[in-house]
Amino acid sequence: MDAQSLFSLITLAAVRPLVGLLPLVLVVLALKRLVPRMRGSAGEARIGRVLEQLFSVVRHDLILPDGRGGWTQIDHLALTPAGLLVVESKAYRGLIFGRKGEATWTQVLGRRRYTFQNPLRQNFAHVQALKALGLGVPVLERVVFTNTARFPKGLPEGVSRLATLAEDLEPYREGVVSDALHQAWQQLDGAIRTDRAARRAHRAGLERRFGADDRLSPGLLLLAAAGVLVGGLWLTAGQLGPEVSALRRQPPLMPAPAASASRPASALSPTSVSPPPLSSRPQPRGSTVSVAVAEPRISLQWTERDGGARESEDCKLAIAAVLMANTPENRHRRVRVCGTSAMP
Template sequence: MALVFQALVLPLLWCLPPLLVLLGARLLLPRWRGWQGERIVGRRLEALFPEVLHGVVLPDGRGGLTQIDHLALTPRGLLVVETKHYRGAIQGAAEATHWVQLIGRRRYPFVNPLHQNRRHVRAVEALGLGQPVHARVVFTDGARFVDAVPAGVSRCATLARDLGSLRGGRVGRAKQAAWTRLRGQVRRGWLARWRHRRQVERRHGRDDRTRLGKALLGAAGALAGLLWWRVWGSVGL
């Protein structure tokens, strides 16, 4: 029986970890694309402004938490940025509830990011920092707009030009002090991110794709470790 296991079953089991990794990576691809987009936009902002924070968790002013993709200190105040790393054609009006991503003949609706970013702006304003708070939604260059780009929206290629009015001059003491106070309100560590994730799940439901993707990657690692342990154990090492 042991010989049958070694000759037939074990080779099949070795095929499972790569398969689980592929399946898990496919489920996590949208999340990975989102992180990639935030890195692209984050680097652009760092080239434009003296100080930038990324993936910031703050009180939302209503007893909960909100996560902001990017916050920048500018000579004209504070800038709140929401990143979208989408490809294909984008259709959407400034006041519409949902926009649509068009890839071929497929349509993928998503929440209007301008509305999403307004909630982030309100959270920053609720801190009472006494400085203007500006907003911008940035799409990476894989996206193109079917109609005119709505006000308050940029693509990476036009970001420096679109934010030109916020870049002139020096950052005064009052704005630097407001930035310091803002940094002091940032919620750091795994507990804050866990609380925010639970809040999002209560509002919008669990992200089962991400959960399953992480579970598959974990299972692939555990199975690969078990198989390696059996191989090294069988040779007496």
């Protein structure tokens, strides 16, 4: 493995955890756009379940002609002894301020304020669409907010919270459903549209009047981008895996000794030692001959070892293995291969 490949491997190992966080960021941004829509669907379902407990005949999410050449969507429609009950559900949070005659209401979330269409007026349009069918029976209306909404100034007339919905609708349960109401329900059932073309036409009409909902498409795009990134990281991990496995399969090598000021004794090469020659001068009789023995002279030669503390190819591989997987095994191998002075 050359230096460029090693650098690329180390860079990938360092950047990969940061890139791995990017899909999570995209998912959070997507949920920020999609959660309001999901919350609305969940709140609508809870209100629908309460209505089904109160009345025996209930329909949900209906598309009907609006009597003006277009379409309207009704959240819930119940057959009650008092008449046909049209229910508009709202899964809003925070503080709600509004009165029956106002065109828009206000939602307060902390320091933020949002305005939305008066739901009583919105539901009145649904009631008018039913009356345009000529059913000849009473049509009742009710707007229901989930329990996450609060009305500091009191609930307007015709508005309920989910917690008190059963109590508020108790008067509509008294008596029995008349034959006229049953016939009107059958007539209404024939006017309900369930095909996709009607839903697309209704959605197009809303976009012309109020503009397109810019939350769904960007949220789905962000989720798709997160999926693509996860797939790319998975493929990258598959390519990086053999490199990491190869590093871990490297056999342990003996470390090269570090250079120091003291030379090892094994590097000394002694030369031959010869005693000094004896003097040939004649000595007087009776004298003692003394021989001066000189100290042997030892010449030393230094032998330089190859390798020293240089980072060999195996040292680079050991360092890369620690950067990718900082395990005790890899750290021990790095010390053995590189020595303590060569560790990064």
